[in-house]
Amino acid sequence: MLKALFSERLMPLVILVVLVPLVAFAQGSDADVASRLEALTLRLEALDRESGAIRAEIDALRSLVAGAASVPADDLTQIEGALPAATEDLTKIDAVPAPAASDGSLAGVDVIENAPSAAVSKIFNPDIAIIGNVVAHAGGDNPEERDAIALQESELSLEAAVDPYAKAKFFIGYSDEEVAVEEGYIQFVALPWDLSAKVGKMKASFGKFNPTHFHTWSTTDAPLVNATFFGEEGLADSGVSVSKLIPAGAFLVEATAEAFRGSVEGVFEPGRSSDLFYDARLRAYRDLTENSNIDVGASFATGTLPETGGSSRFTGIDVSYRWKPLSRAIYRSFLARGELIVNDRDGGPDSAVGYYASADYQFARRWLAGARIDGVDRPDDPSITDRGQSLMLTFRPSEFSLIRGQYRRTDYGDGFEADEFLLQFQFGIGAHGAHPF
Amino acid sequence: MKRTLVLALALVAGSVAQAEPLNVVTTTSDLASIAREVGGDRVAVESIARGYQDPHFVEAKPSFLLQLRKAELLAVVGLELEIGWLPPLIEQSRNSEVRPGTDGYLDLSAGVEILDRPSAKVDRSMGDIHASGNPHYWLEPGNAVRIAIQFRDRFAKLRPAEAPYFTARLNEFKVRANDANKRWTEALAPYKGAKIVTYHRSWSNFARRYGLDVVDFVEPKPGVPPSPSHLFELVQSMKEQKVKVILVEPYFDLKTPNSVAQKTGAKVIVMYPSVGGAPGLDDYFKLFDRNVSALAEGLR
Numbered sequence A: 001m002l003k004a005l006f007s008e009r010l011m012p013l014v015i016l017v018v019l020v021p022l023v024a025f026a027q028g029s030d031a032d033v034a035s036r037l038e039a040l041t042l043r044l045e046a047l048d049r050e051s052g053a054i055r056a057e058i059d060a061l062r063s064l065v066a067g068a069a070s071v072p073a074d075d076l077t078q079i080e081g082a083l084p085a086a087t088e089d090l091t092k093i094d095a096v097p098a099p100a101a102s103d104g105s106l107a108g109v110d111v112i113e114n115a116p117s118a119a120v121s122k123i124f125n126p127d128i129a130i131i132g133n134v135v136a137h138a139g140g141d142n143p144e145e146r147d148a149i150a151l152q153e154s155e156l157s158l159e160a161a162v163d164p165y166a167k168a169k170f171f172i173g174y175s176d177e178e179v180a181v182e183e184g185y186i187q188f189v190a191l192p193w194d195l196s197a198k199v200g201k202m203k204a205s206f207g208k209f210n211p212t213h214f215h216t217w218s219t220t221d222a223p224l225v226n227a228t229f230f231g232e233e234g235l236a237d238s239g240v241s242v243s244k245l246i247p248a249g250a251f252l253v254e255a256t257a258e259a260f261r262g263s264v265e266g267v268f269e270p271g272r273s274s275d276l277f278y279d280a281r282l283r284a285y286r287d288l289t290e291n292s293n294i295d296v297g298a299s300f301a302t303g304t305l306p307e308t309g310g311s312s313r314f315t316g317i318d319v320s321y322r323w324k325p326l327s328r329a330i331y332r333s334f335l336a337r338g339e340l341i342v343n344d345r346d347g348g349p350d351s352a353v354g355y356y357a358s359a360d361y362q363f364a365r366r367w368l369a370g371a372r373i374d375g376v377d378r379p380d381d382p383s384i385t386d387r388g389q390s391l392m393l394t395f396r397p398s399e400f401s402l403i404r405g406q407y408r409r410t411d412y413g414d415g416f417e418a419d420e421f422l423l424q425f426q427f428g429i430g431a432h433g434a435h436p437f
Numbered sequence B: 001m002k003r004t005l006v007l008a009l010a011l012v013a014g015s016v017a018q019a020e021p022l023n024v025v026t027t028t029s030d031l032a033s034i035a036r037e038v039g040g041d042r043v044a045v046e047s048i049a050r051g052y053q054d055p056h057f058v059e060a061k062p063s064f065l066l067q068l069r070k071a072e073l074l075a076v077v078g079l080e081l082e083i084g085w086l087p088p089l090i091e092q093s094r095n096s097e098v099r100p101g102t103d104g105y106l107d108l109s110a111g112v113e114i115l116d117r118p119s120a121k122v123d124r125s126m127g128d129i130h131a132s133g134n135p136h137y138w139l140e141p142g143n144a145v146r147i148a149i150q151f152r153d154r155f156a157k158l159r160p161a162e163a164p165y166f167t168a169r170l171n172e173f174k175v176r177a178n179d180a181n182k183r184w185t186e187a188l189a190p191y192k193g194a195k196i197v198t199y200h201r202s203w204s205n206f207a208r209r210y211g212l213d214v215v216d217f218v219e220p221k222p223g224v225p226p227s228p229s230h231l232f233e234l235v236q237s238m239k240e241q242k243v244k245v246i247l248v249e250p251y252f253d254l255k256t257p258n259s260v261a262q263k264t265g266a267k268v269i270v271m272y273p274s275v276g277g278a279p280g281l282d283d284y285f286k287l288f289d290r291n292v293s294a295l296a297e298g299l300r
């Protein structure tokens, strides 16, 4: 006890003992100094148990002394009573919000320690969500045989913090034919210098479309350029990704560098284990107005070609313009996007060029209309070009489901023509995912 | 002599080294307003959402990363209000000081009075329901004070030297809130027990404070536009219960509420749930002054 007397914890008491008479004097009344002092000392003992609040409390009194001139003397007790930690006030608070015919005073209001919600008990389970994706298909002489209706790739996602330094995310794609880990990585979120890093299997940060998951698309399918250049699964592999945020005036610049094992089916195939594939992206974003913004990017990826062992290089640029009026955000929005990708191959005859341009307009709370044109030279014979045009109409009954119709016309460079109608049903259950941006 | 001593003490207390203002980012403008009341010029406060924006549906724009990456404190409403947009922002901000669980992250729902906690199991057949309770708790002066207290505590923790300043400002805010609340209570006293309909379930705390009876909602399932059958029933019950006003947040379309109003003879009142919802509603007090007078007018 004696030892404690000299501890820092009792310093506030000393200050209080000094200050209280001063406060009383400043008030011009010393009638109840003794009882006041006693009350405060008792109170202080209670406060001592909550070491966090105590300093602020004492400071409060100190500042009252400092500002004594501006605080009416009558209010002193009221303010004291309003300070936290007096447990008897909790009952008073319950009464406060009740329909108040009385003064409805806020003087006794104190914070309510809310019990953690039930959700907290599940804190160590990852956030789980499943998104189902059913696509029905009609018409067309599509060179690839398609089922009339199929549960196309659907997605199971698992996400949780690993520790204070990292998050883990898994995206498992499943279809009628296979189940595969689309992405599964650890993301380091507590790195210095505005850095972020990912290790594991992931989609390469190439362009705007490649890194996205199907449920954020405004179409039922990938543009021809992405499907042709990067295959069904997109440019994804096991590797390391590091990105850095660089504020540059009104722009937000993000630079990303990635190295992958080097194997993407039909795209890259390492001849030796040292044949990695590399990806780099530089992206600049800026708000044009409160309601609109622009995002431009340049990407580059290089790896080893299957069979020949030569190098294959992809260079891309992309532009996105977005408009969403803040005060009517749930009713109207517009997104225009274009992407151009060039593929050069060692020993290849010419560069193969692919592109898409799309526009999507939300014209009512639950309705979206869109159009897309796309085209791509076949990498093994760039003189053959496939072209497509699509119109989309999307209805979102709620944030968690959608029905989409897509009319797609494709002119295949080798003579086929296809007119197709696609009908998509998509639904999500489980954890509330972030709205796509 | 004694007075000199008081002054000297005041000087000592006040001569604490002036640090850079604490960088605070709040998700909503209301939290920003209350943070400014408590923090004064010792904090620099920015809000992510604007007051005329639906706080459930803020777009996670990369420009917010610029605010977040240098934030020392991120204050959130919580109760899943920001779940659709805040987590990716925190993650991409690369600012580990404002991650949930750190001193730089303040979820104000932890210390306020929460209403509408679901007592039974909830699922999404009820729409995008607030499963942990009503996050629109800031629309009640008692909770505003509770928010302010939590700001004071956290500011004091992050800037111990400024604690007396924050406490003094908190106490000042309490007095002003108390006085203003008396005024608002008085203005609405004649309408105690009045039955009202609101668009979204934003006004539970407000209604409880001022003794109003929210009998129904235009959009009972959050995020799902009302069905014709619900609107039919709403019109019937509003007529039966003689509901005089429909309160609508400024970011909802007025078409549906207007047509309900036409069929029932009720009045549509745009009630601003957030500071900055309209020009001139610059702080918490102005927001309430405006809402209370518009409501009293409508109920007259």
Ligand SMILES: [Zn+2]
Pocket (backbone or CB within 6 Å): B056, B130, B135, B136, B200, B201, B202, B222
């Ligand atoms: Zn809500």
